[in-house]
Amino acid sequence: MISLYAHGGSGNHGCEALVRATAKILNPLKCDCFSLNPLEDKKYSVNDIASIKESVVKHGTLTWFFWSVLCKLKISNPVKKIYYYFLKDSPDVALSIGGDNYCYDGFPESLAYMNSKLNKVGCKTVLWGCSVEPEILQNPEIVEDMNRYALITARESITYHALINAGVGNTRLFPDPAFQLDCVKLPLLDGFIEGNTVGINLSPMIIDNETADGVTYKNYENLIQYILDTTDMAVALIPHVVWEANDDRVPLRALYHAFQDTHRVVMIEDHNCMELKGYISRCRFFVGARTHSTIAAYSTCVPTLVVGYSVKAKGIAKDIFGTYDHYVLPVQSLKDPDELMHAFDWLMQNEVTIRTHLQQFMPSYCAKAMEAGNEVKQLVPGAVG
Structure with missing residues (x-):
């Protein structure tokens, strides 16, 4: 079993696309998805392709009160309250699927905390389909955090080269997982002219x-x-x-x-x-x-x-x-x-030139997104061989 975390909920359909495509890429391995908003995931039926689990301790419960006191007294990190159930689960392999979470203020510190905690209990962590602003890799603490991951899949070459140049050798380059997202065509609205x-x-x-x-x-x-x-x-x-x-x-x-x-x-x-x-x-x-x-x-x-x-x-x-x-x-x-x-x-x-290039380029490029699954499967006990 693989656990997915740093998923904010499927009201962001990019987040939804990452869960759906990741489950497809990792098939036949099953995924638990620890979500900050499970109700959103159920609304869009993401629970049909991954087991949706709570990340957040529910507000007003005794557990929430207990962790709130610990956080206020600075006995515990607030991140642990937010990801209480996930950290308690201690999976064998955990994928951070937030993609660009390292690009936003406050997120690198939270992700580093979870990465450190998971590593201490023997969990292999993966930073999955990520983008990282090259400037943040000037921070040695960020680089140290990156090197804790068993695997990083960069979704574009600017991030990939920045990580390699910073000495993060556990990095591979694959397209964003969502290039493997399935397409469902509903009837078009009046006024939507297909192809025009x-x-x-x-x-x-x-x-x-x-x-x-x-x-x-x-x-x-x-x-x-x-x-x-x-x-x-x-x-x-x-x-x-x-x-x-x-x-x-x-x-x-x-x-x-x-x-x-x-x-x-x-x-x-x-x-x-x-x-x-x-x-x-x-x-x-x-x-x-x-x-x-x-x-x-x-x-x-x-x-x-x-x-x-x-x-x-x-x-x-x-x-x-x-x-x-x-x-x-x-x-x-x-x-x-x-x-x-x-x-x-x-x-x-330049419409014709661009469309022709995409038609020739996309099949092999999208196929490469599937190959990232092999890298993850090598980390899962018994998944390969």
């Missing part, structure tokens, strides 16, 4: 990373107006995270209300990650902020423009196209309200 619709994803996280107030939303607004004015394509607004405090539907609905009277803009409501991939796969182009929405597009050979904020967007595009120029527009660099429009114009002009 631009899929658009916008996230509050991207807006939070902008350096000029309001410039991101204005760029999206101008892009949609440009598409409507100069092409016969429809526009589909596609959310990929629906957490209450980080909900793509909030900015997307604002865009929908701004253009609904054109009758050429449709709003896709919440679905599981495979169904969202089904919608994205039938787009002609895709403009996305969420990494796993763009992975759904890449893997189904849809020419894609990424509005990114971190190393993961650049690294994945570089590995697919040989460069991230023209394929990734860093949100931090947005100053002009028409930059996204100009970037999309380049994508349209």
Whole structure:
């Protein structure tokens, strides 16, 4: 049995995609998934492919009160309360599936704590499908933590080379597990023209990373107006995270209300990650902020423009196209309200070349994501041989 941890819940459909794809890659081995939000996982039926278990001690219980007192007295680390059931389980092999968790403030310290605790009880840990900002590897404590993992699978080459150059030798390079996510095609909404619709994803996280107030939303607004004015394509607004405090539907609905009277803009409501991939796969182009929405597009050979904020967007595009120029527009660099429009114009002009490259490149690239499972299986007693 393999345990998955650092899973925030399937309301982030990128997290959901990682659990689903990881279970597929590791088949026939079974997975326990320790979740921060099991109700979300059950809502999207993730419990059908992995055993969903609580990570968090339930608020108001005696156990919660006990650990709260210990944490307040600084007798125990708060992380232990959050991941109480997981750490108590002490699996043989544990995969941290958060992907880019090391890119966010506070997460490296929590992950390092769990990595250390698990290693002390003889558990083999894996940092699975990760991206790491190269700058944090200047911290010797981070490098020490990385070297505790029995295996690290980097999902793009910028992270891979940064880890190798920092002396983290337990690192392998494989595409993001979600390149193996299955695709489910539901009936299309009226107004969604298969093969002639631009899929658009916008996230509050991207807006939070902008350096000029309001410039991101204005760029999206101008892009949609440009598409409507100069092409016969429809526009589909596609959310990929629906957490209450980080909900793509909030900015997307604002865009929908701004253009609904054109009758050429449709709003896709919440679905599981495979169904969202089904919608994205039938787009002609895709403009996305969420990494796993763009992975759904890449893997189904849809020419894609990424509005990114971190190393993961650049690294994945570089590995697919040989460069991230023209394929990734860093949100931090947005100053002009028409930059996204100009970037999309380049994508349209190069549509045939890009789609042909994806059709030739993607089959072998997606297949490589499956190979990562062999590395993990070698760590599981009795799984190989």
